[in-house]
Amino acid sequence: MGFTHLVQSQTSIISDSIQSYIEKAKQLQEEYEYTKSLEIATVALQTALYNNDDKSLAKIYNIIAKNYDINEDDTKARYNYSRALILSRSSKSRELEIDLLNSLGRINTKHNLTRARGVENYKQSYSLAFKINDTIRMTTPLLNLGDYYITRNDFDSAYEYLAPARKLIHDQSPNLAKTKLTGLLGKYYLSIRKYEDAEGFINEAINYAVQGTTNKKNSDEVLSTYHEELASAYQTKSELYKSQEDYLQAYIFQKKQFQNILKGKEYKKFKELRQAITEYEVDQLEERATKAENEKKESESEVIKWRISIILGIILILISLAFLISSYKNNIQKKRLNHVLIEKNKELVSAKETAEQVSTLKSQFISTVSHELRTPLYGVIGLTSLLMENPAEKKKNEYLESLKFSGDYLLALINDVLQLSKIETNEVTLEKVSFEIRSLIEGIVNSLHTKQKSNNNAVHIDIDSKINSTLLGDSVRLSQILINLIGNALKFTKDGNIWISVKCLQQYDDRYLLRFLVKDDGIGIPKGKQKSIFDNFAQVKNENQEYEGTGLGLAIVKKLIQLHKSEIKINSQEGKGSEFYFDLIYEKAIKEQEISLQTGETLSIGTTNFNVLIVDDNKINQIVTQNILKKKGYTCNIASNGMAAIEMLKEEKFDLVLMDINMPEMNGLEATKVIRTFNTHMPIIALTAVEEGEIRNQAMSVGMNDVIIKPYDTQQFFQTIMRNISKVKMA
Template sequence: MASTTLFCQDFVQPKEIQPYFDQARTFRNQNKIDLALETLNTAASEAEKNEDVKSLIDSLHELALLYLKIDKEGDTEFYWDRASVLLKDIEYPYGDAMHKYIEAILLYRSKRNFQALFMINEAKQLNNDRNFFNNLILTEAKIYINLEKYESATKNLNSLIVNTDVYEKEYLATQAYLTLAKLNLRTNNLTESAKNGENALALATQNGFLVDIKDANTLLTNVYEKLGLYQKSLVNSQNLVKLKDSIFNVDKIKIEAKTADKIRDDYKTEEIARQEKKIEELTESQNRSEFTTILISSFLIIISLLAVTLYRNNQIKLKTNDLLQTKNKELQIARDGAVQAMEAKTNFLSTVSHELRTPLYAVTGLTHLLLEENPEEHQKEHLKALKFSGDYLLNFINDILHINKIDANKLEPLNMEFNLKKVINEVINSLSQSAKANKTKLILEYDESIPGHLLSDPLKLSQIFMNLIGNAIKFTKGGEVRITTKLLEKNNDQVKIFFEVTDNGIGISKEKQKSIFNGFEQGSIQINREYGGTGLGLTIVKSLLGLFNSKIELESTLGEGSSFSFEIAMTSMEDLPEDFTFETAQKDYDFKNLHLLIVEDNKINQVITKKMLTKKEMTSDIANNGHEAITLAKENVYDAILMDIHMPGISGEEATIEIRKFNQDTPIIALTAISLDDSLESFYAAGCNDVVTKPFKPEVFYQKIGENIFDKKPNSIS
């Protein structure tokens, strides 16, 4: 079941309400339903007393989920309806997401699986709270099982087994093992079913999850009987009898039912009382309005005389409505066609972009190796030209893939602690060579009153700055590019920061300013020929800022320069300790005598990666697929594993999940030509420590290896 206790983007529970939700979740998972009901009922009363509408909505939702747990769907719908009324008058994305989640469970229970999946996806779009997301993918897995989409269900459940949920880590893992065991039983994979069932039983017993202990014993009784292991089946059967006698007895069920009915009836009684009070208020108002009623009666006589005319007009409107409905259907068909065309375009571009990355890895990798082998001077010139072309093509492919991900709603802003000044300086340093080549001066005007520790998405902010500053440098020769940051307002822990990138380059005409943010648009054909580029940089900036609910502003004069500005709201983390450390700067590592495992199915890529390791005096073994990787990881000790994600047979994700079952320590770095459907979240959930996208820059490749081996980098998005 889901929990409302995490700090979600749009609302944080008040401190006086929060402990009730924490306590209720503990009672619920331990099957102390009567205590959980009473706790949530108290939370609802406190929320109503404090006129805290959002906490009241959350209380009603949690009550609805709790009644579902004891199979009282009618009562679930009662509380769900009460929450619906409150949600109509308030903007509360988390509440809307939870509302859709409960509706998805009700649809799933009534075997309307496709509608349930639709509601799950709707809920995902409204909120990215980690605990809530984990509960969504658990329910999604159960729906997939109903639809016999066993591979998708298994992927969801494996990610939950290694989840890092702050609040329900053990409960979610128990549910995942148990659901996986049921899936295995359904597909007649009895050995795996028993294994997962035992894991579920162990976790449930350790944490006092009574319902899961009962379910695990029930399943194992059945599985061991089918395997012919009758002694084990008998043990689980006896456990089940003891459990039912001591815990799941008639008295307990009666107490829970009595508590549930009392809380529901009390709430209904209070609701009736509230409605009667409103009726009394309306009655008093009616007495004061009797004179007005007499006047209204006079008007009714006049209105009656107009009835005939209105009737004839209505007949005309009905005919018009029929025509409008016909046109609406035509518009709907046209819109569906346009959506399908957009999806086809997105899928095509994504496929092409992804497929080009593999041969491009060979081009850039071999070029790097040849440049390292002291080529002749006349060869060096050709190799540098080849490297430039490869880098240009890679940037172009990355831009297309990035635009597709945004268009397909595959990107969401993350929340990570970071230092803004450090992020901007890193971008400036990475572009300093381009500025030097153009004889352009880079100036940073940084407002030191901006908090040193912020919570937002530094990766997407880096992409925004990289595109804006890189663009400004490209179109400014012998001038200056100025980056300005300013703290606009600070309200408790919420801050709003203004950013501006100004140059004195060629500028943009008034006519072109209207279309400059469209894909593949540049100032003119002549500009494209002289300066190069895809024209996608500003499109990406506009799309990324949309994820932050921000807009880009442009001011420019042809021949004088341009100014791009925007504002972003962030959260201040000033209460972090002063010795809090962010990402470390690049280091030089001694790689000599390290031994790595390369997991890669492409022969050319195997050769290139192995040679790149050899250059730094590292040795390596090669696994041609996921199965070989698992075997070699069991039989040998490696300093790190370089894991390709897309392989025939089992994928790199699945191989990583299997390796993590017996090896938690060896760093695993995913090397992948990431596609539109890939999710960095799922890589880390599978157990990867880091991700490097192919084709990659050699310095990035070596840096990631060094960080993960020597600095023991934790599993996180970097």
């Protein structure tokens, strides 16, 4: 329990640290310190990434996105909002997910190509808020959708969203929500010519907005928003009077509209736009109004001329204003396009560099693997030729041993390439089987005896005495990890020592936290290469290129350990040796009893004469399998395809069938289906070169009992045969 408490304490400290950075980044953002806010957010980001803290990562990417959003960099804002959205979903941060969808909706609806996506973002935001019954968050996307459709003059669609928003917003609702709703309703009723209703809602919007602009507690950003809402309400009121041909009142409220636009821009520090609009529009409007009033006093008969002048003046002003705004927008758009072009050029350069790196890696891969394949193949072909020439008897064993070594090396290379490919495509999953840790490690060391002997190394094994139970976990993946690490230690050490230890760091009721360590006193690894050795095809070589290999072993080790949610660590000094260690958690398991007959008599390999049918279309494979079985005293018959096997099984009794999968006329799976129609109890074992993960489920589904992968370890081969025959004998 002490270990768990320590981990929880450390996690809490890290979490508190990340949260403090997040709060600081928010504060700097509110104070317009955008650069500093980004810097603090980046620090928090690195810590959260290291700890796989998706919830904090979502908050951090949201802060980064807002910084870009405020500064109108929509591309980067959209990118970071999207990343935050993915992380909020994985961490189930529903409120943040709703807000992010709303932010993405606002950015996407600003651009023609992404408008439809933006509308969908708003709808998703509302749907999620509805699910968790968050009325405040439900109103925001509804108002945004209403605003969007009003700007596109689709007033019927706008009211579909404003109507439910009216039901949600009440006197106790946030002031800004009431301002937005009443302002939008004013525009809607104006569009359907219900002027009295329109004026009522517009006046409410103005009252709410004025309250917001006079509230000293509001930030500059919020004050700017209230002035924009106030400007919008005055614009609607100006249009209301203009539609009723009261041009003087239209002018008065249009003037207030421009004043509030300027105040809003001032809070956002858009001084240039404020000056441009003030100098032109407002002065012109005042001049027209004064002239109209003088004309009215001089003669009532000139009222018609005055109205015409006002209308023409307003039209000219609107045209001029539209020209100014269009010019400003075009300028902004040009800047954005230039920025996009710069970013695209950077992406193209990056893509070009990536393509060149991929091409280089491809060439390196082909060169490395070609060399590694040719070397043992040369040995296989050359030694086979020598054996065919009938060399002296004393040389035969030496040649055969070398031939076996070359074959084993080829198999290991092919397995490494396939294993790495499967890991990188997420096809490898961890299994749970029971195994003895000491037996597993001793077996690995025994299998590497030739390599140990060739470099004259001593191997020392130390298993913690606390580990007194059979373990439950993926023994195959652990074996792959240890074979690579121990094999490397033996390879890069001469006349030295290899230490293999398993230490129990923490023991629980049902599991162990174990530290595996492989240490040697060999050539060591230079400090500058200690990170790169885990990359694909990386090798530590001396100046004479003495140590050959593909460089895939440690890459596989790293990825397999990461599958266990752990990391491999290294301590090494050039010329003094290396130490690799990693921590894994394994469950405790009850030791399996040996398979025996009901009478208590254990079946003995080599003394029981079983009749086995070998089904294989490859002549060489037939010879190999037949001779292995005959050496143990088994009787063997051979069928070259599934059809022949079925006929033989109908005429003769067999204790077991070794069935190849890929064969002409009828494959092993189809043949097994037919056999099970007339013989349900006889064991059928798939003997195939296909990967076990790819074929096991298929084999079991058609009625096979087990799978043996070629090439196989002879001891395991007979254990599998005996296990399956025993089940039938005991039944």
